[in-house]
Structures are given as C-alpha cells and as structure tokens.
Amino acid sequence: MKKPFDFIILSMCRWDDVYSSTIYSLARELSANYRVFYIDHPFTLKDVALHFGNARIKMRKEALLKGKNPYRKIEGLPDNFTAVTPRFTWPVNFLPEGRLFNRLSEINETKVWNVIRQTIADFSISDFVFINSFNPFYCRKFPSDIQPLLTIYQSTDDITQEKYIARHGVRLEREALDNAQLCLATSKELCKKLSTQITQVQYLPNAANFSLFNRAATQSFEMPRELKTVNPDKSRKIIGYIGDLSHLRIDFDLLLKTAQIHPDKLLVFVGKKQCSEKELPTLPNMVFIEPKPLEQLPAYLHFFDCCIIPFECNTLTRSIYPLKINEYLSAGKPVVSTAFSDEIRQFMNVANITHSHRQFVQSIQEAIDTDSPQLRQQRIATARSNSWPVRTQQLLQLINRYLPQNLQTQISLSYEPLETIH
Numbered sequence: 001m002k003k004p005f006d007f008i009i010l011s012m013c014r015w016d017d018v019y020s021s022t023i024y025s026l027a028r029e030l031s032a033n034y035r036v037f038y039i040d041h042p043f044t045l046k047d048v049a050l051h052f053g054n055a056r057i058k059m060r061k062e063a064l065l066k067g068k069n070p071y072r073k074i075e076g077l078p079d080n081f082t083a084v085t086p087r088f089t090w091p092v093n094f095l096p097e098g099r100l101f102n103r104l105s106e107i108n109e110t111k112v113w114n115v116i117r118q119t120i121a122d123f124s125i126s127d128f129v130f131i132n133s134f135n136p137f138y139c140r141k142f143p144s145d146i147q148p149l150l151t152i153y154q155s156t157d158d159i160t161q162e163k164y165i166a167r168h169g170v171r172l173e174r175e176a177l178d179n180a181q182l183c184l185a186t187s188k189e190l191c192k193k194l195s196t197q198i199t200q201v202q203y204l205p206n207a208a209n210f211s212l213f214n215r216a217a218t219q220s221f222e223m224p225r226e227l228k229t230v231n232p233d234k235s236r237k238i239i240g241y242i243g244d245l246s247h248l249r250i251d252f253d254l255l256l257k258t259a260q261i262h263p264d265k266l267l268v269f270v271g272k273k274q275c276s277e278k279e280l281p282t283l284p285n286m287v288f289i290e291p292k293p294l295e296q297l298p299a300y301l302h303f304f305d306c307c308i309i310p311f312e313c314n315t316l317t318r319s320i321y322p323l324k325i326n327e328y329l330s331a332g333k334p335v336v337s338t339a340f341s342d343e344i345r346q347f348m349n350v351a352n353i354t355h356s357h358r359q360f361v362q363s364i365q366e367a368i369d370t371d372s373p374q375l376r377q378q379r380i381a382t383a384r385s386n387s388w389p390v391r392t393q394q395l396l397q398l399i400n401r402y403l404p405q406n407l408q409t410q411i412s413l414s415y416e417p418l419e420t421i422h
Contacts, residue, residue: 004407005127005149006035008116012135014040015074015083016056018291019243019271020323022156022186022206023133029392031081037119039084041135042112044091060085070115071122082123086115093167101168105137112138116146127407129399132180134159136172140179150402153180155190155201161248161316177201182402184395188342189319202398205343208326210387212294216301216331217380224299226289230266237265237368240304240333242297242324244272245280249320251312251338252280254357258310259283261361270300301331306367309337309344310360317341325351329383332376334367336360350375350382 007030013021015038027036043057048064051057063070063085072083089108095101116139119125130148132139134156142151153176159169177183177194183201185191191201223234231238239262245252252275259267260283268287273280282288292300301307307328311317321343328335335351337344338360345353352363 003034005129006037006123006125007131008037008039008119008125008128008148009131009133010039010041010112010135010139011133012041013133014056018293020209020294020327022323023131023154025207025209025388026392026395028077028081029388030395031078033080035080035082035123035125037082037084037123037125039112039116039119040086042086042089042108042138045088046091048088064088067115067118070118082119084115084119087111093164097168097171109138113143113146120146129403132176136169136176140172140176149404149407150182150399151180152182152184152399153177154184154186154204155194156186156206158190158193158316158319161314161319182398184398187319187321193319204391204395204398205386206321206323206326207386207388207391208323208330208383209294210326210330210384213298213301213327213330214332214380214383216298216333217376219298219302221299221302223303224289224296226287227268227300227303230287234303237305238268238303239265239306239308239364240268240270240300241308241310242270242300242327244274244291245269246272246274247279249311249317250275251310251357254310254338254360255280256283257357258308258361258364259285262364265305265364268300268304270297297327298331301328301333304331304333305371306364307331307333307335308360308364309335309340311338311340313338313340320344326383326386329379329386332380334371334375335379336363336367347382350379 009023009027011023013024015024027038030036043064048057062068064087067087070085073079074081074083089111090104092101092104127149129150129152131152131154133154159173160166177199183199184204185194185201186204186206188203191203195201263285266285266287268289270289271291273288309322309324317340320341325335325344325347329350337351337353339345339353339355347353352367354360354363
C-alpha cells in the first residue's frame with residue numbers, strides 16, 4: 001500500500017557515522033513503512049582534500065566532485081531507505097558574519113537544494129514531510145518549487161554551548177525554528193530555552209535501539225580482544241563507558257577519582273579520547289578502546305559490570321537526554337550517573353543518580369553488589385518503553401496534528417514497528 005507521503009531528512013549526522021544518532025535512528029525506523037531520503041550533511045572541500053583517501057570520501061567521490069551517483073542503499077536497512085550525497089560545499093564557518101559568508105552560504109545551500117530537486121525528480125516524490133535535524137546552516141527557507149506538506153526542525157543539543165558551530169549556528173537556528181511548522185527538542189530544558197511566544201517547541205526525547213543493545217543481556221559473546229588482553233581470567237570487575245571523552249561533557253576529575261578509589265576494577269572507555277594527559281592522566285586500571293561500529297557494542301557491554309555516565313553538571317549537559325542511558329538499560333546493566341539533567345533524573349528508579357563525587361564512586365560498588373535478575377528485568381522493561389519504535393509512533397502522532405486534515409487519519413493506521421534493525 002502506497003503511503004500518503006515520503007520523508008526527506010537533512011541532518012548534521014551522516015548515515016555512516018560511528019555513533020548512534022537521534023535522527024538516523026528515527027529515519028531507519030520510519031523506513032520500515034515510509035520512503036525515507038536521508039541527505040548527508042555536506043562534506044566541505046576541505047574535508048575532501050584532507051581525507052581524499054578515506055573510505056567515506058572514496059565511496060562518495062563521484063557524487064561529491066561531479067554530482068553523479070548520489071544515491072546509496074544501505075545494507076541491512078529496508079529498501080525504502082535511500083542515502084543521498086550532495087556535492088561538496090565551501091568551508092565558511094571560520095568567516096565572520098557578513099557579505100562573503102552570506103554569498104558562500106547561498107552557493108552551498110544551492111547545492112543542497114539541487115540534490116533535493118534531483119531526488120524529488122528521480123524518485124517521483126510528490127508529497128513529503130521535511131525534517132531538518134540540528135543543521136540550521138541549510139534549508140531554513142524553502143524555494144517556491146520545493147514545498148513540503150510539513151517542515152520540521154529538531155534540536156538535539158544546546159547550540160550555544162557548541163563553540164565551533166555556535167558562531168553562526170545560534171542565529172541560524174533561531175531562523176530555522178521560527179520558519180518551521182513543527183519544532184522538536186530532545187530535552188525539556190531545550191524546549192524551554194527555544195520556545196517563544198510565536199514558536200512552541202514540542203518534546204520528543206531520545207530512545208535506544210533496544211533490539212540491538214538487548215543482545216548484551218540475551219546472547220553469549222566471546223570477550224573482545226582488548227578486554228581479554230587486560231582481563232584474561234575475567235577476575236576483575238569492569239566499569240564501562242561508551243562514548244567520546246570530551247571536555248564539553250565529561251567530568252575528568254570524577255573519572256580520576258573513580259579509577260583511584262576502585263583500583264581492583266578496570267575502567268574501560270570505548271570511544272575517542274578527546275582530552276589531554278593533563279586533563280585525564282592515564283592510570284594502570286584505565287583501558288582506552290577506539291570507537292566501534294554500533295553493531296559491535298553489545299559484545300563490550302556484555303562484559304561490563306557497571307556502566308557510568310560521568311557528565312559534568314553544566315549548561316550544555318542540562319539540555320541533554322543521553323542516548324546511552326537507554327542503551328545501557330537495554331543491556332540490563334547497573335548504571336551510575338551524575339544528576340546533570342531533568343531527563344537523567346527521571347531514571348532514578350532504575351539507575352543510581354548521584355549528586356556528588358563521593359556518592360558517585362561509592363554507588364559503583366553498591367550497584368555491582370546489589371545487582372540481581374529482578375533489577376535487570378526492571379531496567380530492560382524501562383528501556384523497552386523508550387525504544388525507537390515507540391518514539392517513531394510518538395513522532396508520527398505529532399506530525400499528524402500538523403498535517404492537512406485529509407491526511408491525518410492515515411498516520412496511525414499506517415505504521416508498523418520495525419522489529420529488528422541490524
């Protein structure tokens with residue numbers, strides 16, 4: 001049965017980024033029932049030049065340089081999902097606001113509009129919903145020949161706290177929000193911060209790829225090589241964190257205290273170490289593992305005895321609903337976190353939400369000692385209620401309220417969750 005409309009999605013995240021992202025997760029789920037055209041965040045000429053031999057650039061070379069073969073089907077995703085690569089754009093973020101920045105931005109945006117026009121023509125798209133997820137540098141105002149049924153802007157982070165993109169992003173995001181017909185944010189703090197008398201931002205929180213991360217609880221795995229090397233007899237408990245170690249979010253003093261107070265345990269980080277040795281001195285019980293593809297993460301989670309979210313309590317993290325909380329809970333693992341946002345505090349019934357360094361480090365041992373099959377099932381049940389199929393249905397219900405009336409009743413009847421995403 002043909003669906004009443006398609007989705008064209010533009011995001012700051014590309015389909016082959018290492019980490020999970022909110023919009024890519026929603027796009028994958030939507031593609032079980034709708035045609036989804038996922039526009040890559042454009043690579044700049046600088047990106048292409050510096051990383052020309054990189055596999056991500058090589059596979060897109062024809063599209064980036066010549067505008068040819070911009071479409072790609074992704075292995076393991078429904079045929080409804082099409083990734084789209086625009087031509088390269090000019091790097092402009094370093095420029096001050098003014099005539100040159102505006103002119104080059106217009107040229108860049110024209111390239112994005114052109115690939116959208118090409119996609120609409122090549123796939124005979126008539127009615128579509130357009131979602132811009134946290135990429136206010138493009139598609140804030142639509143040309144007369146590209147008119148979606150509904151325009152959506154989604155914010156996933158406090159852009160004022162992301163130093164690099166804040167330079168132009170703050171004012172451009174305000175314009176994107178004011179022009180969109182439906183505005184979304186992943187935290188209540190962001191909803192409050194971004195809403196005005198004219199623009200009301202709706203709450204659509206993050207979720208987890210439950211079927212993937214639940215494998216850590218339901219399947220057996222061989223211990224990954226990096227863990228086997230440091231813990232060959234599995235005698236040491238593992239405190240685990242998945243994600244980048246960035247000064248914007250991570251409390252390095254807290255991590256150092258955690259390693260010092262738990263010398264009998266391994267503190268394992270899976271992700272990029274984006275900090276100096278001065279910020280986070282390496283101790284003997286710290287293990288740093290390079291980022292892994294999403295599909296490999298359950299094998300690491302399986303061997304974690306306690307998962308942590310050691311975020312700073314600051315302006316940026318106050319607006320964060322972390323993807324990792326539901327990923328950890330999907331695996332049934334004990335979780336210890338700082339109380340950095342309203343969203344994380346909502347998990348106090350299934351996670352240890354702490355208010356001081358001392359409480360954090362003490363809660364790790366307590367979480368490991370008191371773990372039980374009953375607690376694991378409670379965590380898993382919470383994560384299941386925060387899965388992407390659930391969020392996708394909530395998104396469709398929000399869209400339904402803003403669509404033309406003749407399409408509204410077709411939404412709730414036309415969505416079937418995608419059971420498993422590989």
